[in-house]
Amino acid sequence: MMACKECSANPVFSLVNRSFCRKHYIEYYESKVLRTIRNYHLLGKEENIAVAISGGKDSTTTLYILNQIAKQNPKIKIFGILIDEGIAGYRDKTLKDAQKFCKKHKIKLYVYSFKKEFGKTLDELSKFGYPCSICGVFRRMLLNQKARELKATKLATGHNLDDECQSVIMNQIKVNWQRSATLGPITGIISDKKFITRIKPLYLVSDKETAAYAFLMKFPVMHTECPYIHDSFRHDVRNALNDLEEKHPGSKNGIINSFLEILPDLKRKYSGGKLNYCKYCSDPCQEDVCKSCELVKKYKLKFPYCK
Amino acid sequence: MHIEGERYINLGIDKRVMDIFIEKENRKMKLKVKQIKADELLKKLKVNPSTVLVVKNGSLVTESAILKDSDKVRILNVVSGG
Numbered sequence: 340m341m342a343c344k345e346c347s348a349n350p351v352f353s354l355v356n357r358s359f360c361r362k363h364y365i366e367y368y369e370s371k372v373l374r375t376i377r378n379y380h381l382l383g384k385e386e387n388i389a390v391a392i393s394g395g396k397d398s399t400t401t402l403y404i405l406n407q408i409a410k411q412n413p414k415i416k417i418f419g420i421l422i423d424e425g426i427a428g429y430r431d432k433t434l435k436d437a438q439k440f441c442k443k444h445k446i447k448l449y450v451y452s453f454k455k456e457f458g459k460t461l462d463e464l465s466k467f468g469y470p471c472s473i474c475g476v477f478r479r480m481l482l483n484q485k486a487r488e489l490k491a492t493k494l495a496t497g498h499n500l501d502d503e504c505q506s507v508i509m510n511q512i513k514v515n516w517q518r519s520a521t522l523g524p525i526t527g528i529i530s531d532k533k534f535i536t537r538i539k540p541l542y543l544v545s546d547k548e549t550a551a552y553a554f555l556m557k558f559p560v561m562h563t564e565c566p567y568i569h570d571s572f573r574h575d576v577r578n579a580l581n582d583l584e585e586k587h588p589g590s591k592n593g594i595i596n597s598f599l600e601i602l603p604d605l606k607r608k609y610s611g612g613k614l615n616y617c618k619y620c621s622d623p624c625q626e627d628v629c630k631s632c633e634l635v636k637k638y639k640l641k642f643p644y645c646k
Numbered sequence: 647m648h649i650e651g652e653r654y655i656n657l658g659i660d661k662r663v664m665d666i667f668i669e670k671e672n673r674k675m676k677l678k679v680k681q682i683k684a685d686e687l688l689k690k691l692k693v694n695p696s697t698v699l700v701v702k703n704g705s706l707v708t709e710s711a712i713l714k715d716s717d718k719v720r721i722l723n724v725v726s727g728g
Contacts, residue, residue: 585695
């Protein structure tokens with residue numbers, strides 16, 4: 340058993356060529372996240388950050404680390420936004436974890452639900468179509484609109500190395516470079532005052548690294564996954580990448596590092612595209628109608644923004 | 647062979663039993679083994695190490711940790727997204 344590289348204590352986490360005790364693992368993890376924030380200029384001098392939280396390990400960790408930064412810098416303010424999609428037996432539990440965490444750390448939490456906003460839960464909507472597509476569109480749109488209403492300067496999400504790797508590969512398979520151009524530690528290719536810039540402080544840490552950090556920090560998070568994930572393309576890509584990583588350690592890092600090299604070119608290539616405004620909700624989009632209004636109309640849902 | 651409704655694995659190493667809880671599947675198992683390395687256990691259970699954490703008696707351990715028959719082992723899923 341390889342001892343901690345720094346102090347020879349019993350290890351709790353191993354990378355390919357080094358091991359860490361609890362104390363040094365926490366230091367390693369936090370400095371990696373802080374380095375990402377610094378190197379990619381995720382935070383300005385004055386910010387009002389909305390953190391999209393789900394109660395899972397990634398968003399809870401993102402909220403915790405940004406809150407630590409905010410405590411030391413009075414010009415940086417943070418609050419949480421949670422979208423309750425209405426997934427029985429899953430979101431109801433993670434919602435309680437998020438509320439408990441925010442209460443403990445005195446962080447303001449705003450909760451919005453699909454049921455209240457659209458009149459139906461995701462469990463009910465899943466009868467109409469593919470749940471991950473519906474959820475992704477509505478969640479993204481609600482987060483942007485609510486963050487904007489709450490006067491957020493940026494929207495931080497818990498997306499990590501694994502999530503980004505999966506998105507890169509999925510877009511490659513679907514030959515969708517334009518969508519890949521919107522990825523990266525700080526998102527967006529076309530600036531518009533209606534788009535809240537998204538930042539991903541956990542961009543360079545893996546699922547496993549964050550799960551270990553959340554466990555060691557005793558965050559109240561469940562180590563279970565969304566019941567709908569098994570139906571998704573992402574699930575298959577994720578399994579393939581995990582198999583690849585196991586046989587060839589460092590594969591995920593390699594994919595992301597290669598992607599980061601071409602990302603500036605992709606952003607340049609797709610930054611000149613014309614932006615339309617949805618004829619129903621006037622949010623920026625690529626077509627005449629945004630994806631969420633398209634679904635609202637298609638499934639005859641109610642939505643106050645969609646006139 | 648089942649013990650009290652829980653799955654039982656016989657590795658043919660020893661008669662003693664280790665308690666294992668696999669959180670992702672919400673499944674408890676008893677493993678007949680004197681001691682085993684965490685990575686060998688994951689291999690036996692056909693679990694990819696990059697998708698889980700191994701917790702021994704409440705403490706996080708690496709895949710090279712030795713697990714003994716008296717240990718309570720939890721295997722936590724690292725993927726929580728969706």
